Amino acid sequence: MRTCYLHIGMPKTGTMSIQASLGRATSLGDKFKYIVLDKQVNCSAALLEIFAGEVTQREQELRTGWTPEQGLANRNRLLAQLHSSFDDQHEVFILSGERLHNLTVPQLQELRKALSRHVDQVKVLAYVRGAASWIESAFQQRLKTGSPANFNNLRNVLPKYQAKFLRFDRAFDRENVVLWPFNPAEFPGKDVVLDFCHRLAIPFDASRVIIDNEGVSVDGLALLYLYRRLAKQGKLSPQDKLDVRLLTRQLRDIEGDKMRLAPSVLKPYLELTAADMAWMEERLGSSISALPPERPGALRTEADLLQLTPRALIWLQRTLGDALPDSPTHEQVVVAMDIWLAGLRSKAARAGAAGGQPAAKTARANRLAAARATPKA
Numbered sequence: 001m002r003t004c005y006l007h008i009g010m011p012k013t014g015t016m017s018i019q020a021s022l023g024r025a026t027s028l029g030d031k032f033k034y035i036v037l038d039k040q041v042n043c044s045a046a047l048l049e050i051f052a053g054e055v056t057q058r059e060q061e062l063r064t065g066w067t068p069e070q071g072l073a074n075r076n077r078l079l080a081q082l083h084s085s086f087d088d089q090h091e092v093f094i095l096s097g098e099r100l101h102n103l104t105v106p107q108l109q110e111l112r113k114a115l116s117r118h119v120d121q122v123k124v125l126a127y128v129r130g131a132a133s134w135i136e137s138a139f140q141q142r143l144k145t146g147s148p149a150n151f152n153n154l155r156n157v158l159p160k161y162q163a164k165f166l167r168f169d170r171a172f173d174r175e176n177v178v179l180w181p182f183n184p185a186e187f188p189g190k191d192v193v194l195d196f197c198h199r200l201a202i203p204f205d206a207s208r209v210i211i212d213n214e215g216v217s218v219d220g221l222a223l224l225y226l227y228r229r230l231a232k233q234g235k236l237s238p239q240d241k242l243d244v245r246l247l248t249r250q251l252r253d254i255e256g257d258k259m260r261l262a263p264s265v266l267k268p269y270l271e272l273t274a275a276d277m278a279w280m281e282e283r284l285g286s287s288i289s290a291l292p293p294e295r296p297g298a299l300r301t302e303a304d305l306l307q308l309t310p311r312a313l314i315w316l317q318r319t320l321g322d323a324l325p326d327s328p329t330h331e332q333v334v335v336a337m338d339i340w341l342a343g344l345r346s347k348a349a350r351a352g353a354a355g356g357q358p359a360a361k362t363a364r365a366n367r368l369a370a371a372r373a374t375p376k377a
Contacts, residue, residue, distance in 0.1 A: 002091055002119040005200065006111075006172075009098030010164060012137040013127035013182045014192030016042070019096050020212040021193045021204070029203045033090040037081055044097035046078045051107045057238060079114070086118035092200070093119065101164040108171030124168050127182040127192065130288040131277050132266045134159040140259055143224055144216060144248045146232075146241030151225070151302040154265075158273045161280035161288075181286040216248060217256035218297070218305075219312035223337070224251055225305055230334045246344050247337070254315045259305075262298040263291045306330070 009015045022034045023041025037046035048054040053075065055063070063071070086093060095115070103111065115122045129137070138157035142149040148156060168177045180199070187195035189206055197204040216224070224247060232240055270277070270289060277289040292298075299305050308330075316333065317324050324336045 004093045004115045004119045004122045005125050007096040007125045008100050010126050011098045013129050015098045016212040017193050018196050020210040032092045032202050035085040035095045044099035047097050050079050051111050105167050105170045124172050124177040127180050129182040131159050136261050146236045146244040154269050161276050179284050217254050218259040219256045220251035220254040221259050227337050260295050260298040262300040
């Protein structure tokens, strides 16, 4: 029976590592094929454009001046690429996109219809992360990407299980939506890629696993949070968000423990989302509402996060040199980081001007430029 597995995340469950490991593998055997769209192993952007007409802000900037006809032509190009990905040589196809919960039920039904042209069944697959660890991880992700992130108000990082998953039950039928608890401690080798492959019987060597994430220690996050708290208040511009990502790449070099939130911080937010957790626990057949135990170094207040450790200051002093005085105030740290960031920005711009853009991005920019030059139909 020909099958398409539609992997939808959920976000913060090792999705990028699954996509990178399977999408970049030279072979998954004779039976399995991983679908890549527009040279991207994460097919969210292509599928959102095909079925919702939604493009990312970065894509919108590249497409300045596009006519509606050119936008439609690009959607049709991507749809044709999706259909052509299904061949006669394989029996099982894997298509992955963790932002597909942004599609409406009718749009997901259109996706199901498109996939069903080529296979006998479509199964939706997702890992479900516990609410407490989701809040911790989602807060860090918002910090690293420039999204609003306030330690004193974590309402915007609640998991919202029902809003994410109920639409898939309705569009694909509940029996076709398979949910697994995200419990890395119980995975083969404690690795989500190996667990995913084990569940689907995909032949995959552990040595081929690609870890694809931007982990930042609590010391790195403290510096990032301080910088955003004092220098990047309010709504961030697109350039501000690029700056935050640029800083994040540098701060990954600071070694140390992961950021953990104390149970006293998490408890009121879990109470806020109790009904949503109960819905998911019934749906999943597994508990996701447990509070973590007390852990050394867990953050209890914003002041804990803003308290820079000697390790963080030593790393920053070595990186910035004379730009940072001894025993600096928070304001002095932020001023020094701002100067540092200006240098990083200039360096990145020079690399781009000298042809330092990655080949895939260069090819993509060339294709988009060619599409802009296409005459109206």
